[in-house]
Amino acid sequence: MNPVFSNLLSRIGPPLIAFVLFVGAWQAVVAIAELPTYLLPKPSDIVAAAADNWTHLLGSVSTTLIETILGFLLSVIGGVLGAILLASSKIVERSIYPYAIVLQTIPIVAVAPIIVIWFGAGIRSIVTIAFLIGFCPMLSNTLIGLNSTDKNLNNLFTLYNATKWQTMWRLRIPAALPYIVGGLKISCSLCVIGAIVGEYVAGVGGGQGGLGYAITYAAMRIQTPYLFACGLMASILGIAFYQIVNGLSRKWLGSWHESEMRGDHD
Amino acid sequence: MQPILRLQDVSKVYPNGTAAVQEANLEVGEGELISFVGPSGCGKSTIFRMAAGLSAPTAGKIEVLGTTPEEARRSNGISFVFQEATLMPWSSVRDNVALPLKLRQAPRKVQDEEAERALELVGLQDYAKALPRQLSGGMRMRVSIARALIANPRILLMDEPFGALDEITRQTLQEELLSIWRRNPGMTVLFVTHNAFEAVYLSNRILVMTPRPGRISREIAVDVPYPRGDRFRTGPEFGRFVGLVNESLKH
Numbered sequence: 208m209n210p211v212f213s214n215l216l217s218r219i220g221p222p223l224i225a226f227v228l229f230v231g232a233w234q235a236v237v238a239i240a241e242l243p244t245y246l247l248p249k250p251s252d253i254v255a256a257a258a259d260n261w262t263h264l265l266g267s268v269s270t271t272l273i274e275t276i277l278g279f280l281l282s283v284i285g286g287v288l289g290a291i292l293l294a295s296s297k298i299v300e301r302s303i304y305p306y307a308i309v310l311q312t313i314p315i316v317a318v319a320p321i322i323v324i325w326f327g328a329g330i331r332s333i334v335t336i337a338f339l340i341g342f343c344p345m346l347s348n349t350l351i352g353l354n355s356t357d358k359n360l361n362n363l364f365t366l367y368n369a370t371k372w373q374t375m376w377r378l379r380i381p382a383a384l385p386y387i388v389g390g391l392k393i394s395c396s397l398c399v400i401g402a403i404v405g406e407y408v409a410g411v412g413g414g415q416g417g418l419g420y421a422i423t424y425a426a427m428r429i430q431t432p433y434l435f436a437c438g439l440m441a442s443i444l445g446i447a448f449y450q451i452v453n454g455l456s457r458k459w460l461g462s463w464h465e466s467e468m469r470g471d472h473d
Numbered sequence: 474m475q476p477i478l479r480l481q482d483v484s485k486v487y488p489n490g491t492a493a494v495q496e497a498n499l500e501v502g503e504g505e506l507i508s509f510v511g512p513s514g515c516g517k518s519t520i521f522r523m524a525a526g527l528s529a530p531t532a533g534k535i536e537v538l539g540t541t542p543e544e545a546r547r548s549n550g551i552s553f554v555f556q557e558a559t560l561m562p563w564s565s566v567r568d569n570v571a572l573p574l575k576l577r578q579a580p581r582k583v584q585d586e587e588a589e590r591a592l593e594l595v596g597l598q599d600y601a602k603a604l605p606r607q608l609s610g611g612m613r614m615r616v617s618i619a620r621a622l623i624a625n626p627r628i629l630l631m632d633e634p635f636g637a638l639d640e641i642t643r644q645t646l647q648e649e650l651l652s653i654w655r656r657n658p659g660m661t662v663l664f665v666t667h668n669a670f671e672a673v674y675l676s677n678r679i680l681v682m683t684p685r686p687g688r689i690s691r692e693i694a695v696d697v698p699y700p701r702g703d704r705f706r707t708g709p710e711f712g713r714f715v716g717l718v719n720e721s722l723k724h
Contacts, residue, residue, distance in 0.1 A: 359559040362527050366546060366553050367573045367624065377575070381563045463562040463604055 248432040253439070256432035263421065264433075268440050271402050271417035274330060275448065278337020278405075279398040285338065286345025286390065291375065293346075294353035304350070311343035315401065319408040333405030333417070340401035341394035348390030352383025385464050388456040395452045399445040418444070475539055476500040477628060477661045478524060483533035484686075485519050492686035493519040496533070499680070499689060503627075506654055506662045508672035508679045510718055516687025517665040521630045524663070525551050538627060545628075549577070552626035556633045558613035560605040566592070566616050567601040573624040591619040594653055611642035615649070622653065631664045635671065647675055655699060669718040674706060679714075681721040691721040 230250050237249045244252055257264055289307070293300040319336055326332040356379050364374045406419025416424070418441050425434040460467040478501040485494040494516035501507055509517040522528040523535055526542030537545035545551055552573075560569045568575070570591050571584040579587075592598045595615035605613055614634060621629055631650075635643045654662050666672050672679045673695055681691040695714055697705060705711055 369576045
């Protein structure tokens with residue numbers, strides 16, 4: 208057998224078999240027990256519900272995707288720039304960072320209605336909620352990274368008369384990259400949750416509703432198979448996002464950082 | 474002639490109360506190669522950090538190149554080699570070596586040419602594009618030395634640079650250091666080591682330091698001409714100097 212194919216098979220074979228067994232058992236148990244669909248639909252019911260409402264489901268996924276991307280980008284830009292600002296002065300860090308922690312501890316569902324009052328129902332509120340939930344891990348991870356630069360490398364930059372900006376750009380930011388990537392990995396999954404929570408609270412707001420809205424709507428009408436289909440799509444969205452960030456992590460760190468190095472390095 | 478480095482009653486007490494250096498006095502002339510020998514924590518590295526302007530003394534006065542350490546540093550007169558190679562793992566060997574010139578905003582062409590020259594000095598011209606993790610410990614240290622040399626320093630401070638290397642690599646790098654130093658007659662090298670053999674082989678003067686708080690307790694002039702080579706390393710004179718250093722360390 209082709210070694211590449213055999214390697215692929217050995218990697219995806221076991222989880223694939225486990226998945227098929229799980230889905231098969233689910234289908235069989237629900238059919239034999241004759242459980243009502245509204246309580247626990249069979250996998251075939253979920254697939255049928257997704258196929259029947261395909262355009263709706265796709266529309267909801269694309270709406271949530273756009274909101275998540277916007278919220279994520281804002282939280283990355285805000286988190287990294289905020290951390291650079293805090294890390295450039297100890298006084299600024301001591302004055303502002305405690306409030307960033309307070310922001311992190313406030314449950315997002317508690318502030319979501321206020322955000323809707325400020326920004327109105329719709330995409331602006333949803334993106335703001337996704338941003339708020341993704342921002343804190345980006346900020347704190349980046350800040351830890353910027354403050355963990357090797358002491359001797361820092362001394363070296365001082366010795367060669369580097370300006371503050373040169374030290375930040377050439378040393379502290381690259382050295383913080385593994386931490387920034389850690390923040391991205393946490394933040395990307397949180398932004399999907401943020402967007403869906405935002406849709407629960409802020410609804411449609413004119414355009415096509417996202418997955419959160421579709422979930423609320425299906426729950427109200429007890430369309431359990433479609434509810435499952437929406438939940439499944441939300442988790443696929445989360446996994447896809449995480450995998451993209453994972454790919455970026457390998458690209459940025461693969462050549463030099465332990466966390467992403469594979470094979471025979473010393 | 475004005476000394477290159479002068480310490481006058483220099484003391485350093487850290488904020489936690491640890492007295493690292495006590496009333497150290499020293500004059501270093503241009504072109505010397507001096508080793509500081511002493512037990513761990515005797516303040517050798519502290520003296521180096523103060524001479525490089527990275528830390529200020531709590532008492533006394535330090536003059537480097539006729540001015541303050543900070544000023545000497547600003548005029549690019551000082552280079553430092555740490556115990557670890559201290560390289561940026563994300564940058565190529567060439568970019569690591571060119572760092573001092575990059576920070577001075579030298580043109581890219583100059584950076585590349587000078588990096589090439591410095592890498593040739595340490596025999597790593599074929600590894601310019603490699604990343605630090607692809608090199609052995611000895612090669613990484615060579616990169617670190619090349620980076621220190623690219624800045625054309627008048628004072629090269631080396632804080633136990635060969636401490637983590639195996640004996641064979643250590644001896645090879647000692648030879649390379651001596652050859653580089655001899656080709657740059659104006660360059661003064663200050664070298665920290667725990668190793669009496671290394672100190673005797675390299676230096677024209679050895680300063681023995683006492684345990685904390687560190688004082689310079691004895692000065693041993695190794696008046697043996699360069700190049701020294703294996704005959705000196707295995708001869709009776711070498712043993713006599715090593716014995717002198719060890720005896721001074723015990724007292």
